[in-house]
Structure formats: structure tokens, C-alpha cells
Amino acid sequence: MINPEQISAHGVKRMGLQIADAVASGFFFAVNQSAYGFVEDRYARMLKDVVYHNNGRWNGYGLKFWPKECEPQLKTESHYKWLLDDYSFG
Numbered sequence: 001m002i003n004p005e006q007i008s009a010h011g012v013k014r015m016g017l018q019i020a021d022a023v024a025s026g027f028f029f030a031v032n033q034s035a036y037g038f039v040e041d042r043y044a045r046m047l048k049d050v051v052y053h054n055n056g057r058w059n060g061y062g063l064k065f066w067p068k069e070c071e072p073q074l075k076t077e078s079h080y081k082w083l084l085d086d087y088s089f090g
Helices: 012-031 042-046 072-076 078-087
Strands: none
Touching: 012 042, 012 078, 042 078, 072 078
């Protein structure tokens, strides 16, 4: 049972955290396969223009998905192709 006394609401002070959670969720589902073997990259693609990058490179600047040693995997697994095409990985 939910105790209403244990519930609190926070104003705009925590809005930044909500935005960060939404962005993180979008990228999480873009690189992690569902139980059916699919990834959902639409949100990550839509965020490209607002994700920090440096000289056309996103990984290591605005995004940190995995260590550099894992980047060769991008070229061999088809569900990561969108990263190569849209975020200049690899």
C-alpha cells in the first residue's frame, strides 16, 4: 500500500535531472537490444543536434558509450550501424 505521507513533489529545481534521465533512456534503448533483438535509435538520432561534440566527433565528448577498445564491434554488428552513420563513431 502506498503511504501518501511518504510522497513528495519537487518543483523545477530537479527539472534538469528529468531531462538527463530522458536523454539517458533514449541512448540506453538505442544501444541495448530488446528481448526480441531490436534497438530503438530514433530518439538518439533526434538528439544529435543538441548533444555536445567536438570537430564532428561525439564519442568521448558528449557521449561515452564504452571504452575505445570496444569500437571495432560497431563495424561488425548491424544494430550499431546508426552510430557509424549519424555519430561518426569508429
